[in-house]
Amino acid sequence: MRIVLTSLIAAAVLSLPALAQDINAEQALIDLRILTTDEMDGRRTGTQGAADARAYIAERYFMAGLVAIGETFEQAFTYTPRRSAEQLNGINMIGYHGYDDGEGPVLVMTAHYDHLGNCGGQICNGADDNASGVAAMLAIAEVLRDHPPVNMVIFAALDAEENGLNGARALVADLPVNPDRVVLNINLDMLAINAENELPAAGAFHFPFLREHIDAIEVAEPVQLIQGYDSPEWGPGGDWTYSSDHAAFHDAGIPWIYYGVDFHEHYHQPTDEFEVVQQDFFLGNAQTVLNAVVYFDERLDVIAAELAEHRAALPAVEEARVGEDGRFMKPGME
């Protein structure tokens, strides 16, 4: 009798509709570990290690049910790195969930998969920077496979961030949808290490209508979410407006939220490895960002309306311009 009862309860529990949309923690940790193995050789742009990372991301995109926009997930681009005249090649990985009606608002998630390769003669595996952001993005894509978003949500694993945000600039210069439709970028860069479990969410200084939305999103344990690091008020090095891929969206006037931790002792060091990742913190961050994606997807028309209001209220500012090399330029930047 006991056995029958237990199995009945189990059946009842299994048949309940999923109330919470939860990331697959085990798979997220596997993705994080695989992206940081020595075989990936630090995922430096243009290397075999980066190609291996892309092959893995393509496999996981496929499993997450992401749809390619062209024939493959790859978006190839050329760029000239900082302090160089050399032309180099990079490849972004792009897929989407949801129905593309050709006109509705679009949310774009980004996380760079490239890292430094070798540094100081050792492999820099870049676990926090930024295998953690990519693994979180993959986990979110997988949840959205089973809980399709209302709007089109684009996922972009970006290349060539470390030498100048080049993948992001290539993406924004050649978006797969009309740029006017993109009302929010959520960028993930470093989600795995902080002694206080503190996760900054930057962006609301520039787009103040985002502030109360960010505060309304459920934060998963053990994460302590704070808003900031997006204005001069945060002191030297404390304004992260240009510190990661969201900067390309910023220059195009597209609202962004950057989720990423403060600098730490393993930043850009060979010690930024899977072993030093705070697993609970990383998983809490991935879940928190999933909550954000679900929250914003459900309200993307509201965000689009608030953005239109925000733009209408702006004084006639100089528009972001595209420089001769095809990059967006800040007003006043030549």
Ligand SMILES: [Zn+2]
């Ligand atoms: Zn990074």
